[in-house]
Each structure stands twice: as structure tokens, then as C-alpha cells.
Amino acid sequence: MCSECGHKAVQWTGKCQSCHNWNTLVEEVEVKNKKSGSLSAITPAKPRIQQINRNEADTEIRMTLADAELNRVLGGGIVKGSLVLVGGKPGIGKSTLLLQLALKSQNLKTLYYSGEESFNQVNLRARRLGKPHEGVYFVSDTSMENLASSIEEVAPDLVIVDSIQTLQTADIESSPGNVSQIRECTNQLLQVAKHRNCSILIVGHITKEGFIAGPKVLEHMVDVVLYFDDTNLAYRFIKSTKNRFGTTNEVGIYEMTQNGLSVVDNPSNIFLDSFGKNLPGVAISSTIEGVRPILVEFQALVSNSQYGTPQRTSTGVDSKRLSMLLAVLEKHCGLQLNQKDVFLNVAGGLKINDPSTDLAIIAAIASSYFDQSLKAASIFCGEVGLTGEVRQVKLLENRLSEANRIGIQRVYTAIGKNSKPSKVDVLNVETVQQLIRNLFTS
Numbered sequence: 001m002c003s004e005c006g007h008k009a010v011q012w013t014g015k016c017q018s019c020h021n022w023n024t025l026v027e028e029v030e031v032k033n034k035k036s037g038s039l040s041a042i043t044p045a046k047p048r049i050q051q052i053n054r055n056e057a058d059t060e061i062r063m064t065l066a067d068a069e070l071n072r073v074l075g076g077g078i079v080k081g082s083l084v085l086v087g088g089k090p091g092i093g094k095s096t097l098l099l100q101l102a103l104k105s106q107n108l109k110t111l112y113y114s115g116e117e118s119f120n121q122v123n124l125r126a127r128r129l130g131k132p133h134e135g136v137y138f139v140s141d142t143s144m145e146n147l148a149s150s151i152e153e154v155a156p157d158l159v160i161v162d163s164i165q166t167l168q169t170a171d172i173e174s175s176p177g178n179v180s181q182i183r184e185c186t187n188q189l190l191q192v193a194k195h196r197n198c199s200i201l202i203v204g205h206i207t208k209e210g211f212i213a214g215p216k217v218l219e220h221m222v223d224v225v226l227y228f229d230d231t232n233l234a235y236r237f238i239k240s241t242k243n244r245f246g247t248t249n250e251v252g253i254y255e256m257t258q259n260g261l262s263v264v265d266n267p268s269n270i271f272l273d274s275f276g277k278n279l280p281g282v283a284i285s286s287t288i289e290g291v292r293p294i295l296v297e298f299q300a301l302v303s304n305s306q307y308g309t310p311q312r313t314s315t316g317v318d319s320k321r322l323s324m325l326l327a328v329l330e331k332h333c334g335l336q337l338n339q340k341d342v343f344l345n346v347a348g349g350l351k352i353n354d355p356s357t358d359l360a361i362i363a364a365i366a367s368s369y370f371d372q373s374l375k376a377a378s379i380f381c382g383e384v385g386l387t388g389e390v391r392q393v394k395l396l397e398n399r400l401s402e403a404n405r406i407g408i409q410r411v412y413t414a415i416g417k418n419s420k421p422s423k424v425d426v427l428n429v430e431t432v433q434q435l436i437r438n439l440f441t442s
Contacts, residue, residue, distance in 0.1 A: 001026060001180065004019050004021050004024045006217055007019065062077035062078060063077055064107075066106070069263050072252060074245075078158070080199055081193050083190050083199075084222065084224040086204065093236055097238075097254070097261055098201055099125060100261060102136050103130045103131070109135040109156045110136050111137045111151060111156040113150065113160065113161050115162065116162060142168055143169075144184075145169065147167070155196070158199050158201070160203075164182055164186060168181050168185070169184050223243075235254065236255070239251050247290070268293075271295065271350065272284065272406070279373055281367050283300075285360030286399035286403060298347075298364045300367070303341050304341070306341075310341050311341040312326070312342055321355075328362070329366065333432055335369055340369070356383050356394070357380075360381070362435065363412070372440055378408065379411050379412070390430055393414070396413065410424070413426060414428065414429060415428040
């Protein structure tokens with residue numbers, strides 16, 4: 001069976017005939033007769049047939065968690081009866097985040113079901129993270145049937161399963177972590193969540209390619225998929241790639257400390273190391289993560305090439321985007337960059353895909369090229385086209401509000417017709433040539 005698409009084959013082949021991925025077929029043993037007493041063997045009750053009424057729209061019932069960032073990413077809290085998948089690479093802090101959530105959510109009765117750690121291991125980490133309340137229950141086991149009976153006995157509001165790869169059910173005669181085991185356990189967890197009206201958070205490991213281990217249908221079965229990522233530093237980002245009850249544009253930011261994960265209230269402050277130092281090759285822009293504006297710092301270095309082919313190296317920015325902006329500077333501004341090495345870096349380890357930061361990249365490269373620092377307390381927001389024009393950015397009011405809070409005095413951007421007055425001095429920039437003349441020829 002293919003671990004990516006679930007395609008069945010009678011024998012092993014190097015390439016899946018359905019999704020055409022290599023080395024994804026794993027051997028599975030099918031059991032025709034299911035054991036009596038298992039969850040899947042129980043005859044389900046007849047469902048209630050209801051008619052959708054347009055005039056009476058009931059909103060979903062949400063439970064507020066003791067984590068402001070997680071509430072924001074989920075869309076205002078976790079929906080009762082939902083199944084949430086939390087994925088991330090090993091050691092990033094998935095178990096710490098969920099255990100911390102269980103300890104702080106005093107208004108929720110929580111069942112922590114771990115198949116990877118013993119009671120002593122979890123209890124030792126719980127003492128470091130915070131004082132637990134009376135509504136936290138712990139079970140160390142890997143049986144899906146025991147998990148269902150524990151939920152029946154405790155009747156929790158929130159269930160945390162760490163992890164889905166360690167669970168196994170008696171319906172499938174294979175080792176934990178196989179495609180069939182993961183799919184069947186997830187299906188039974190989904191039935192338990194809907195039947196008991198309790199929210200279940202499950203931890204999913206990822207492969208070396210960065211995808212959640214197991215069949216791709218796993219992500220289709222759950223209601224919410226959250227990815228936990230880092231910036232190669234102490235900061236963690238949690239994003240939603242699927243959310244049936246809210247938006248997928250929100251992002252939560254945490255800082256890993258010795259006492260667990262702490263919420264970062266002002267993310268702009270942690271990415272502006274050179275703010276106010278007036279160094280050549282440094283420009284600040286505003287990017288949008290979800291609907292939250294974050295000020296980021298771009299660092300550029302332009303030097304003479306010591307070899308025949310000049311280097312083009314970028315960290316945190318797409319290399320093709322950098323090549324396009326360098327071509328715009330050569331074509332429309334006359335900068336001789338064909339024999340120059342160009343290095344571009346985003347401070348803090350962030351990965352930026354927002355095209356509105358193009359103007360800041362242009363300004364940083366030009367600043368390093370002329371070896372002149374940019375004007376103090378300035379940011380640059382604008383998408384640059386191939387013809388050298390600067391396009392307007394979305395959510396400009398939110399960016400200006402965040403810039404004003406940090407202490408920015410001047411913003412270079414393309415002003416729209418319906419732009420509103422702001423406390424920050426907004427300078428209209430229509431072309432890249434106009435920006436270069438304004439910064440380096442005055």
C-alpha cells in the first residue's frame with residue numbers, strides 16, 4: 001500500500017502507479033474478519049436526519065484555551081467535537097506545547113494519553129512547566145481500545161494523544177506506525193470525538209521531506225492541521241494549513257525558554273537587531289503573517305567577485321526573486337551588478353514569501369552597492385514589477401500602525417487613491433528609479 005495516496009498493489013514496486021512517487025509502497029496485511037468488541041465492529045446508531053434551515057444558523061461551540069496564540073490560530077478557540085492534528089519535526093516542542101496547554105487550561109478536564117513517555121517522564125516535565133490542576137489525567141499506553149475506554153471513564157473536555165504513530169488497534173495485524181494502523185486509529189478517534197463531543201489533539205511526526213508521516217488521507221480526515229516550525233533560533237511558529245472552522249492565515253509565535261514555551265507579544269522587536277544603528281546594506285520592511293504585521297530586517301552585501309561567475313546567495317528569500325530584482329536594478333537603475341557578488345539575508349531566520357518586501361530588498365542592495373546607510377527610522381513596503389514600477393500593498397493601514405508603534409517615522413511605498421492619513425510620514429514611490437534618486441542623489 002502506498003503511504004502517500006493509499007493505492008493498493010499486489011506486490012512491491014519501486015514506483016507507485018497512482019501518485020508516481022518512489023519508494024512509498026509498504027507491505028500491509030489485510031484482515032477480513034474483525035474481532036468482536038472492537039470499536040469498528042460496533043454497529044453505529046441510526047443518524048438523525050435534519051433539514052438545513054437558512055434562517056437559523058447556529059454557530060459552533062468553542063472552548064477557550066489557556067493559550068492566546070493557539071486560540072488565534074484555531075480561529076477563536078477549539079471547536080467541541082473536532083479532531084486537530086499537530087505536526088512538526090522531532091524536538092521542536094510539540095509535546096511541550098500540548099502538555100503546557102493541559103496544565104494551564106484549568107477550566108477544561110483534560111486526558112493526556114502518551115504512547116512515547118512514561119508517567120515519571122511526563123510528571124517531571126510537568127513540574128518544570130507549571131503547577132498542574134486537578135482536572136489533568138494521564139495514561140501511558142498504545143492501545144486504541146484502552147484509549148476509548150479511558151475517554152468513556154474520564155469523560156474529558158479535551159484529549160491529547162502523543163502520538164498517532166504509536167497507537168495501534170486490534171483490528172489491524174501490523175506494527176504501530178504503518179499506513180493501515182494510522183488510518184484506522186485516526187478514523188476511530190474521529191468517531192469518538194463526534195460521538196462524545198470532546199475535542200482531540202493528536203501529535204503527528206513528520207518525515208525527512210517535511211510531510212506528516214503516514215497516509216495523506218490522515219490530513220483529509222481531521223478538521224484542523226497545524227504545523228509547528230522554527231527559525232533555527234529559540235522562536236517557534238505554529239501555522240494552520242487546514243481549518244474547517246476558521247481561517248488558515250493566522251500564525252502564532254512562541255519563544256522556547258527553560259520554563260517552556262512563552263508567547264511572543266511583540267514579534268517585531270525580536271527581528272530588528274540593527275534598528276537605529278544606520279548601517280549600510282540594512283533595510284526594514286513590514287510583512288504580514290495572517291493578519292498580523294511583523295517588521296523584518298533585510299541585510300545585503302555587495303562586493304567585487306573574486307571568481308569568473310558572481311555569486312547570488314539568499315537566505316530567507318527565494319533565489320529566483322533575488323535574481324529578478326537584481327535584473328531590475330541593472331536594467332532600470334544602471335547599477336553594474338554583473339561582476340558583483342550579492343548576498344541577502346533575513347535577520348532572525350525568517351522565510352519571507354510576501355512580495356511587498358521587494359522594495360526593502362532593492363533598498364538594501366543599493367545601500368550596500370553605494371556603501372551608504374539609509375535614512376534612519378525608515379521602512380520600505382512595495383511590490384516591484386519587471387518594468388520597475390512599485391505596486392501598492394495590501395493591509396497598508398495595519399503595517400503603518402505597527403510601524404508607528406515601533407517608532408518608525410518614514411515609510412516609502414506606493415500610495416493608493418483611497419489612502420487614509422497616518423501618523424507616519426508616508427512618501428509616495430512609483431518607480432524604482434525614483435526610490436534610488438530619493439535615497440542616494442539628494
